[in-house]
Amino acid sequence: MSPPTAPERPVARHGWAQALGTVLTGLAVMALVAALGLWAAGAADLPDDAFPRVVVATLVTAVGGSVELSGDAGVLAESHAGLTVIPLSVTLVGALVIGAGFLRPLRHRAVASAAELAGWAARLAVLWLLALIGLALGARQTFAVDVGSGTLSDLAGLFNAAPKVGFTTDVPLTVLFGLLWLAGVLLLAVLVARGAPLPGRLLRCQESVRPAAHAVVVLLLGYVVVGLVIALITAASRGHVAATLALVLLGLPNLAWLALTVGLGATWNGRVDGPFGLPVPHVLDELLRTPGASELNLRTLTAHDGRWWWLAVVDAVLLLAVAFRMAVRSPARIRLWQHALHLAVALALAVLMICLTGRVSAHYGLSLLGIGNLGGGLSGELFLEPRLWQAVGLGALWGLVAGLLGGLLALPVRRRGEVGEPPAS
Structure with missing residues (x-):
């Protein structure tokens, strides 16, 4: 044989x-x-x-x-x-x-x-x-x-x-x-x-890296979905369909992830001058259209409209949800402090990515015979940039707290690798 x-x-x-x-x-x-x-x-x-x-x-x-x-x-x-x-x-x-x-x-x-x-x-x-x-x-x-x-x-x-x-x-x-x-x-x-x-x-790396990375990606995509729903509701109720479609197809994550960082407490500095404008809610354009640089954060937003504090609530709810899901998907031997640390690192890296890719800068000007800024509407400036390390630090802090709470909520849930689980034959 x-x-x-x-x-x-x-x-x-x-x-x-x-x-x-x-x-x-x-x-x-x-x-x-x-x-x-x-x-x-x-x-x-x-x-x-x-x-x-x-x-x-x-x-x-x-x-x-x-x-x-x-x-x-x-x-x-x-x-x-x-x-x-x-x-x-x-x-x-x-x-x-x-x-x-x-x-x-x-x-x-x-x-x-x-x-x-x-x-x-x-x-x-x-x-x-x-x-x-x-x-x-x-x-x-x-x-x-x-x-x-x-x-x-x-x-x-x-x-x-x-x-x-x-x-x-x-x-x-x-x-x-x-x-x-x-x-x-x-x-x-x-x-x-x-x-x-x-x-x-x-x-072995997948036990610590994959659940946290997956949780943060789900968070980012979830914010984009929420932004899409809000944009469609706004277009259906207030019109401006073409402008809304342009925003969705070109810069929806720019705005959605900006809202995520602002909800975490981060500050963005910006200014709008001349014909430029941001495809954002009117209150943001008002905050940035000033003679000098302006601060864009929860404090300045709620000063214009108190409803903007909901950004912090949405951040807390979504973060807690993905932290719980991360803990459930992780082996039971992963400890609470490890859940907190993994999510803190992952969220800090995500906020760093948002800050580096979400910057906006535009300017245009015309001068004739040495006379600058002719034509009024032909000259302008727009910029929006974050306070980078403040935002990254806040992301790490929120991730630390959310990871700890998510791990606590996942304790009653039976997961892979629990001590009482019989060995596989």
Whole structure:
């Protein structure tokens, strides 16, 4: 009788074709969301057929790439412009699609070697690199700025100083940050997904890392869902459907996660001047449209409208819910202080990510014959930036308290690895 043969290992189906499908699907979904959002915002009416290239530039910024604005207003005039903003709605859908595509060939697996995971990620990275180069080279456009009628228009025509604005990309920075973005997406997908296989040496890490990482991701997505519901209710009751659609498709996480940090007690400094505006509730625009920099936090918001204190209540409820879920999903041998520490670290990192990606900065100006800020509505400034370490510290503190309370609430719930559980045969 011949000796029994070992069962064949299943062949992992994650070759170049699957990698290409994942990259193309992610880019297609991101382009669709960006195009619809820009169309709702009125970008389809830009001159010189700039709309497709604006969509490409939006994709570049969504993955962390660098888009540089330039201005030209003739020999006797100059214009200056700058824009720093990440459309996190586009970023989020791209991360979800590419992360799901990365995990799909690995499903139904308990363990995967480090070489196998690295090889699969490398295929995606090579194709993503080619896509980044194509996007960076395609995001270039220059078009004229309409100065309207009147004295400024006459001067612009007399001195051949019609202002133009354009944008281009820094290809090396776009490639660098785009690859870092992909690496972060793939790493987060492996950390969060319960069914994602890990190398044998890292299996112990999943007991402490995965429940906390999953809890924070659920918290962030939950805030986006809450923001979406509020946006749809507002659009149905008060109108402004196009503006609401543009907000949802381009910057809903920007606003939702800003509300999350404000509910934690964080402070953002900002100012709105000129034609710029934020697609946010009117009270926020009022707070920021001041001669100098203004503070945006729970204190200033509740001074305008006392109902904003509900942000802290929503934070507390959602945090307690995800902390309880984290504790239930963790082995019973994880102690209360460990629950608190894990959630504190995870929430602090999430707040750090929000602060780094949620910054907004925009300015535009025109000067003629040395006279700056001509045209009134043609010049303006907008910025919104957090007090970084204050926000991160508050996130760690809230995570510590919520993790402790969630662990206490989960004590009566039977979980994996309890002492009284009979050993598996």
